[in-house]
Amino acid sequence: MTALHPPALYIGHDRAVTVVSAQPLKVENGGARTYRWGSVVEIVPGGSPDGLKPRPLLILSILLFVASAGIAALGSMWAWFPALAGAVLLVASGQLEGERRRPGAILAPNFDREAEQTCLLSEHRERNDFWAGLTLGKRVCQTLPELAGMVDTDAAERLLASALFDLAKVLQRRQEVRGLVTELDQHGRHGLPASNPAVRKLLAQRQRLTEALSSLDADVARRLAGLEATAVASENFLREREIHRMATRVDLTLASLAPTDLPGAPDSGLELADEVEAVLTVYRELNERYGAGI
Missing domain, CATH: 1.20.5 (Single alpha-helices involved in coiled-coils or other helix-helix interfaces)
Structure with missing residues (x-):
């Protein structure tokens, strides 16, 4: 299905961070590949086929070297000029090829002004959980074209994008809370006894953070379970419909065979x-x- 509506979510992920944003993302200092599925645009840093291709420059540089050799064979003093131009183009083609192959960096241009529109996931656990949600989202999206006419597919795609963005928000919050717990554990008591008011307050805060972390874990699990249930229900529905279609074809075939062609018929x-x-x-x-x- 070709999505005609504007994207509702932009997702960029590289080796260091996963960026989930309601605003368009940019790629700097390298290339990236962009994929559109449903209302989601996924950006993956890597070699980009866009822009000026180095191959034509390489071919032109070779031709210039050949021309330089031909001019030199004629005894002309200007043979150095095409050779120099060929060398420049050869260097330029190498630089272009390196730039095309170099993975770019994902940037959220308006992150400082609109931080609520962007989530940054840098911890391994959060990135893995979001990747699991993203995989489930793709499974759901793949079933939507077959459900056209029964559901509003455009609305379903936007709802799916919203569910992934909400998941990213919860994961970012969990990442922040777990970071605070780790910081408190590293901070320690500074040699103060447990009865010290400051230490008691610190321990109470840690307990509250631990409870919040447990609640966030449950929220993430619930959201992933909801996405998985949607994917499984959609896929099972399509399988059941295919079975019904097959059964209908078999019924028609049996009807065309009866009564003369069926085993046991006169x-x-x-x-x-x-x-x-x-x-x-x-x-x-x-x-x-x-x-x-x-």
Whole structure:
């Protein structure tokens, strides 16, 4: 299905961070590949096929070297000029190829002004959980074209993008809370006794953070379970519909075979053989009774 509406979510991920934003993302200092599925635009840093290609420059530089050799063979003093131009183009083609192959950096241009529109996931656990949600989202999106006419697919795609953005927000919050817990554990008591008011306050805060972290874990699990349930329900529905379609085709085939072509149905050939055999039996009986003249 070709999505005609504007993207609702932009997702960029590289080796260091996953960026989830309601605003368009940019790629700097390298290339990236962009994929559109549903209302989601996914950006993956890597070699980019866009921009000026180095191959034409390489071919042109070779031609210039050949021309330089030909001019030199004629004894012209200007042979150095095409050779120099060829060398410049050769260097330029190498730089372009390196730039195309170098993975770029994902940037959220308006992050400082609109931080609520962008989530940054840098911890391994959060990135893995979001990747799991993203995989489930793709499974759901793949079923939507087959559900056209039964559901508003455009609205479903936007709702799916919203669910992924909400998941990213919860994961970012969990990342922040777990970071605070780690910081408190590293901070320690500074040699103060547990009865110290500051230490008691610190321990109470850590307990509250631990409870919040547990609640966030449950929220993430619930959201992932919801996405998985949607994916499984959609896929099972399509499988069931395919089975019903197959059963309908089988019914039509069986109907076209009945009654003459089905196993156990009356066979005209067998009926004729029975009738002939019955006639011959009667003929033999009459022949035995009245002689060969019958």
